[in-house]
Amino acid sequence: MMTEPQASMIKHSIMVMSGKGGVGKTTVAVNLALGLALYGKKVGILDADITGPNVPLMLNVEEEVMVGEDDGTIRPVEIPVGADGVVRVVSMAFIAGRESPVVWRGPLKIQMLKQFIEKVAWGDLDQLIIDLPPGTSDEPLTIAQILRPEGTVIVTTPQDLALIDARKAIDMARSLGVPVLGIVENMSGFSCPGCGGAIDLFKVGGGMRAADELGVPFLGRIEIDPAICESGDSGRPFILRVRSKNSEAFDGIARKIIALSQSEEGEDRRV
Numbered sequence: 001m002m003t004e005p006q007a008s009m010i011k012h013s014i015m016v017m018s019g020k021g022g023v024g025k026t027t028v029a030v031n032l033a034l035g036l037a038l039y040g041k042k043v044g045i046l047d048a049d050i051t052g053p054n055v056p057l058m059l060n061v062e063e064e065v066m067v068g069e070d071d072g073t074i075r076p077v078e079i080p081v082g083a084d085g086v087v088r089v090v091s092m093a094f095i096a097g098r099e100s101p102v103v104w105r106g107p108l109k110i111q112m113l114k115q116f117i118e119k120v121a122w123g124d125l126d127q128l129i130i131d132l133p134p135g136t137s138d139e140p141l142t143i144a145q146i147l148r149p150e151g152t153v154i155v156t157t158p159q160d161l162a163l164i165d166a167r168k169a170i171d172m173a174r175s176l177g178v179p180v181l182g183i184v185e186n187m188s189g190f191s192c193p194g195c196g197g198a199i200d201l202f203k204v205g206g207g208m209r210a211a212d213e214l215g216v217p218f219l220g221r222i223e224i225d226p227a228i229c230e231s232g233d234s235g236r237p238f239i240l241r242v243r244s245k246n247s248e249a250f251d252g253i254a255r256k257i258i259a260l261s262q263s264e265e266g267e268d269r270r271v
């Protein structure tokens, strides 16, 4: 008989959602995880995006193999951050491997994800961050139902259509009873590398307006920044290697999340 993995103490959990793909959800999840770890937090990041598990790529842990011990426990890949922070990574990419995940059928995928998650030995965590699949279809919904996070961060870009999708994501979170912690507006304008002047490629401020209209907090805006894209592709995380307006913006989001967690302290969850 298999023994259950040792219970982990997970103080807080949030999921990162978006109405559609490609808006920077994984980028925000990864930089937020690292941003929290820079404050000495123990952070787990669960890449539950079965269709495109990109977290390992962005953290350069693709080649790492998780040790499944005799009892079947799954050990996250551990990345030390700063003096005493840590990020522990578990990705569906670790089990899907190089096989095309699209061959998995819906219910089977969800079942595998569920079994997989139950076996993870996270250890004690201050915060678990879940990178959900994009959109508001059955898949993110079911995953959110299994994981029951305490809150959600919605990522959007400033275009009108993306904002309509963000609103759908907020509605989905609300229908699940998961509080919306706030909106991040990503790819929000661009600073000219030559003169530093602002260029509003897809307009800016839509996320802030949407947050206002929908009565949810605005957590911050991140510009379109070639260094962010380059960091993602190279697996050298942006927030760890760049000091700029945009890394400060990620830091600001991390600080807001810490403040929110502290205001709810005492509600530790054992999973």
Ligand SMILES: Nc1ncnc2c1ncn2[C@@H]1O[C@H](COP(=O)(O)OP(=O)(O)O)[C@@H](O)[C@H]1O
Pocket: 018, 020, 021, 022, 023, 024, 025, 026, 027, 028, 054, 134, 186, 187, 188, 222, 223, 224, 225, 226, 228, 229, 230, 232, 233
């Ligand atoms: N603010 C940004 N500036 C430049 N490139 C970005 C920014 N945010 C994300 N990207 C890039 O856009 C692509 C999609 O981002 P990703 O985080 O994978 O989106 P999602 O998880 O929502 O599909 C990636 O190549 C990423 O590096």
Ligand SMILES: [Mg+2]
Pocket: 025, 026, 027, 049, 052, 054
């Ligand atoms: Mg993603």
